[in-house]
Amino acid sequence: MMTKEVVIKTEKLTKRFGDFIATNEISFDVYSGEIFGFLGANGAGKTTAMSMLCGLLTPSSGNATVAGYDIYKQTEKIKKNIGYMSQKFSLYEDLTPRENIRFFGGIYGLSDKEIREKSGRLIEQLGLASEADKLVVSLPLGWKQKLAFSVAIIHEPKIVFLDEPTGGVDPVTRRQFWELIYDASDRGITIFVTTHYMDEAEYCNRISMMVDGVIKELDSPANLKEKYKAATMDEVFFELARGAVRKAD
Amino acid sequence: MAAVTVDHLIKKYRQDKKTSITALNNISFSVKEGEIFGLIGPDGAGKTSLFRILTTLLLADSGSATVCGLDVVKDFRQIRKQVGYMPGRFSLYQDLTVEENLRFFATVFDTTIEENYHLIKDIYVQIEPFKNRRAGKLSGGMKQKLALCCALIHKPTILFLDEPTTGVDTVSRKEFWEMLKRLKDQGITILVSTPYMDEATLCERIALIQTGNILSINTPEGIISNYPEILLAVKGDDMSHLLKSLRSLPEVKSCNAFGEYHHITLKKDLKLSETDLQKKWNDQSLQIKEVISIRPTVEDCFIRLMMETSKAS
Numbered sequence: 001m002m003t004k005e006v007v008i009k010t011e012k013l014t015k016r017f018g019d020f021i022a023t024n025e026i027s028f029d030v031y032s033g034e035i036f037g038f039l040g041a042n043g044a045g046k047t048t049a050m051s052m053l054c055g056l057l058t059p060s061s062g063n064a065t066v067a068g069y070d071i072y073k074q075t076e077k078i079k080k081n082i083g084y085m086s087q088k089f090s091l092y093e094d095l096t097p098r099e100n101i102r103f104f105g106g107i108y109g110l111s112d113k114e115i116r117e118k119s120g121r122l123i124e125q126l127g128l129a130s131e132a133d134k135l136v137v138s139l140p141l142g143w144k145q146k147l148a149f150s151v152a153i154i155h156e157p158k159i160v161f162l163d164e165p166t167g168g169v170d171p172v173t174r175r176q177f178w179e180l181i182y183d184a185s186d187r188g189i190t191i192f193v194t195t196h197y198m199d200e201a202e203y204c205n206r207i208s209m210m211v212d213g214v215i216k217e218l219d220s221p222a223n224l225k226e227k228y229k230a231a232t233m234d235e236v237f238f239e240l241a242r243g244a245v246r247k248a249d
Numbered sequence: 250m251a252a253v254t255v256d257h258l259i260k261k262y263r264q265d266k267k268t269s270i271t272a273l274n275n276i277s278f279s280v281k282e283g284e285i286f287g288l289i290g291p292d293g294a295g296k297t298s299l300f301r302i303l304t305t306l307l308l309a310d311s312g313s314a315t316v317c318g319l320d321v322v323k324d325f326r327q328i329r330k331q332v333g334y335m336p337g338r339f340s341l342y343q344d345l346t347v348e349e350n351l352r353f354f355a356t357v358f359d360t361t362i363e364e365n366y367h368l369i370k371d372i373y374v375q376i377e378p379f380k381n382r383r384a385g386k387l388s389g390g391m392k393q394k395l396a397l398c399c400a401l402i403h404k405p406t407i408l409f410l411d412e413p414t415t416g417v418d419t420v421s422r423k424e425f426w427e428m429l430k431r432l433k434d435q436g437i438t439i440l441v442s443t444p445y446m447d448e449a450t451l452c453e454r455i456a457l458i459q460t461g462n463i464l465s466i467n468t469p470e471g472i473i474s475n476y477p478e479i480l481l482a483v484k485g486d487d488m489s490h491l492l493k494s495l496r497s498l499p500e501v502k503s504c505n506a507f508g509e510y511h512h513i514t515l516k517k518d519l520k521l522s523e524t525d526l527q528k529k530w531n532d533q534s535l536q537i538k539e540v541i542s543i544r545p546t547v548e549d550c551f552i553r554l555m556m557e558t559s560k561a562s
Contacts, residue, residue, distance in 0.1 A: 041418045042389050138264060140460075141292045167416060168444045170291035170459065171552050175506050182489040196418060197445075199508035203488075221509065232508065234419060234447075241420045 002205050005032040007158055007190050008053060013062035015048050022048040024213035025062060032158070035181065035191040037201050037221075040210030041241040046194055047163070049210070053192070054161055055079050067158040080108070083152035083189075086163035090148030093137035097128055097147055100136060101154065108155035122150050142173030149180055153189055160184065162193040166200065178203055198234040209237065211244050250318050252407050252438040253280040253303060258312035260298050260461075272298040274461035275312070280407075280440055280454075285433050287452030288442040289547065295461040296442040297337055300411045303440070304334045317406055330358065333405035335396045337412040337442075343385030347376055347395055350384050351402060358403030368435065369398040372428055390421045397428070401437075408432065410441040414448065426451045446548035457551050464554035469547055476545040476553065478502075479518065481526070482510035484539040494535050505552055510539075512549055 008030035015023040023045040030036045040046045051057035053066050055075030064071045067081040091100045098119060105115035123132045126146055131139060139147070145165060153160050162181075166174045178200065181191055193204070201207055201221055208218040217224060217240060221233055230236045260273040272295045280286040288296045301307035303316055305325035314321045316328045341350045351373075355362050366373075376394050379387065384395060393413060400408060410429075414422045426448065429439055441452065449455045450469045457464040457472070465472055485491040492511055495504045504513045521529065527540040 041420055042416075138268075138270075164416070168292035170294075170555065171446060171548050172505075172555055173291075178506060179492075186489075196416065198419065199506075202508035203506065237419050238423070241418060244420070 001186055001188065002034040003032045003188075006030070007032045007034075007068075008036075008064070008066050008192070010053075010064040011062055013049070013052060013064050014060050015045075015052060015057065016060040021213050023052070023059075026210075026213075026215050027062075028208060028215060028218055030159075030190060030192060031205075032190055033185055033188045034206065035185050035193065035204045037204030037207040038192060038194050038210070039201060039207055039237065040194075041244045044210040044241075044244065045213040046210055050161055050163060050192075050194070053078075054082060054084055080155075081158050083155070083157040083160035084163075085148050085152040085160070085165055087145075087165060087167040088163075091136050091144060091151065094135060096133050096135055097123065097139070098132045100147070100151055104151045105154050110155060118154055122147075122154075126150060142169050142176070145169055145173065145177055146180060149177065149184075153184055156187075157189065159190040159192060162191065164194055164196065166195065166197060174200075198232060198237060201233040201237070207233070209240050211241055216240050250282065251279040251315075252282045252284065252317065253286075253440060254315045255279065255299070255303075256313045258299070258302065258314060259310045260295070260302065260307070261310055271461045273302075273309070276458075276461070276463050277312075278456055278463065278466050280438060283433065283436055283438055284454060285429060285439045285441065285452045287449055287455040288440070288458055289444075289446060289449045289452075289455050289551070290442070290458035291444050293460060294458040296458060297411055300334070300336075300409050300440075300442065304332055304409055305329060330403070331406050333400035333403070333408045335400045335408070335410045335413055337415065339392050339396060341384045341392070341396060341399060344383055346381050346383055347387070348380040350395060351398055354399040355402045360403050362402065365402055365404045368401050368404060368432075371431060372401075373398050390417060393417060393421075393425065401432070405437065407438045407440065410439065412442050412444065414443055414445065422448070446546065446551055449547040455547070457547075457554060459551075459555055459558065462558065464551070464558060472547060472550050473545055476550050478514045478553075480543055480545050480549060481513050481515070481523065482507070482539075482541050482543045483513055483537055484510050485535065485537045487536070491535065491537070495530075498530070498533075503553070503556065505549075507546075507548075510543075512543070512545075 006029045011027050012025040014025050038046055052059050052071060055071060055078040066078045069077040101119045101122060102115055123129055136144060166177050185191055206220050208215050224236045228236045228239050256277050258273050258276050261269045261271050263269045290296060302309050302321060303314055305321050305328050317331050319328050351362055372394050376391050414425055433439060454468050456466045492506055495501050495511060495513055500515050500519060502514045502516045504511055523540040523542055527537050530537050
């Protein structure tokens with residue numbers, strides 16, 4: 001449920017690598033409970049921007065706060081108040097789902113009692129009871145992704161960053177995954193998500209579109225489609241990204 | 250002669266003493282010469298196992314397959330000379346430059362870059378400005394183009410492309426498919442896999458594949474026209490809420506989010522027009538703004554076939 005409370009605020013946030021400006025003075029606000037789609041062509045600077053917002057990379061200039069904390073000085077506070085999940089890194093495959101939950105719960109500072117309660121509830125909600133003590137490596141990808149998301153928000157963070165969370169997942173599981181996202185958003189968790197599936201862009205409250213290090217557009221999917229006289233978000237994306245100079249990742 | 254035939258292939262991977270995963274569950278199909286044939290399915294469908302069997306890098310447990318009329322087990326040496334393979338994971342030499350990689354692959358196949366330059370020209374000119382850069386330092390899109398050039402440099406008769414567009418943005422994906430069409434025009438047969446359902450319509454024929462089983466094989470058009478039900482698209486203000494409300498209606502058989510609409514099918518034909526359906530549901534306070542009857546997409550067909558299969562098992 002989107003509110004008016006700002007949870008991410010960036011002002012002219014910039015990152016240079018030598019003469020290369022990966023992220024060039026980007027300014028935007030993200031609201032509490034919002035599903036914010038962070039889109040852009042390969043090499044547009046999304047990963048760099050996300051790394052800065054997660055407190056993993058120091059900006060070259062500009063300002064930003066995440067969950068109320070400064071991204072220069074309070075990166076450890078930021079890390080405690082956000083969740084992160086990507087397709088590339090999500091769970092330890094040689095641990096069981098139950099062990100993964102315990103591990104991440106512990107990392108995020110949950111008490112043993114909280115971990116036990118959460119663990120039972122999550123395994124039930126995800127229908128994982130019969131698989132809870134088998135190694136994650138043997139789980140179907142869709143279940144892994146759903147479990148990874150649940151683990152990323154096990155500490156009820158203010159914001160969760162999802163970097164292409166649904167890549168390669170079957171169409172049914174992909175939709176179930178988005179239902180988990182909606183539920184988290186209804187509970188007030190802000191969702192900051194990147195995706196290459198343009199139908200998923202439609203599920204976001206607002207979309208920002210990055211091209212060559214700058215934010216070219218930021219609006220609701222409906223407004224963007226109207227502005228570009230496009231029937232789908234795919235067309236909007238194509239219109240904006242085809243002029244991109246940078247093709248680096 | 251078919252470019253590829255696959256006959257009752259089975260491949261299982263042992264996990265431990267008791268359990269095994271079935272990657273390919275008795276599948277059969279064939280690819281015509283000069284065709285762009287797509288394997289459409291998610292991770293874990295068995296696409297990579299199939300590619301590796303066809304490129305003679307993996308042995309099946311049972312069943313047989315031919316490539317260019319040659320047996321994948323007996324004639325593996327001849328097959329390797331005739332096929333180009335672009336694996337899903339980037340497999341070029343990261344510490345060689347763009348040009349060195351290309352020359353290496355040309356030499357391995359006893360040819361030169363110059364001899365088959367016409368085949369790769371369109372693609373290679375895009376990465377040529379970086380020909381002295383190490384492959385490991387290239388961006389995703391450029392790596393993909395270099396890998397395609399390396400797979401083409403010995404003038405293969407069949408090209409196997411395992412998820413060439415995964416993780417690539419929509420602009421580069423469109424460009425990639427245009428390159429494939431031009432290769433087809435030069436007579437190369439292409440077997441390509443993708444998890445993106447929207448790319449299915451760019452193939453001449455497709456196999457929808459899921460957990461080692463082929464759900465359907467047809468032209469994209471054929472798959473769509475075989476969809477047996479009336480499909481409706483529904484839109485409202487609060488789509489997340491609407492999804493739950495629609496699913497709770499007794500007459501709704503399936504309801505899936507599809508971008509700005511939800512796609513639904515009904516348990517039986519209610520003999521109501523779209524406008525009447527909208528009125529009926531709005532009387533139940535669903536707050537629907539639009540109901541329209543639509544043509545299914547390949548993704549609608551895939552979801553339906555997946556559901557049918559999981560019900561049957």
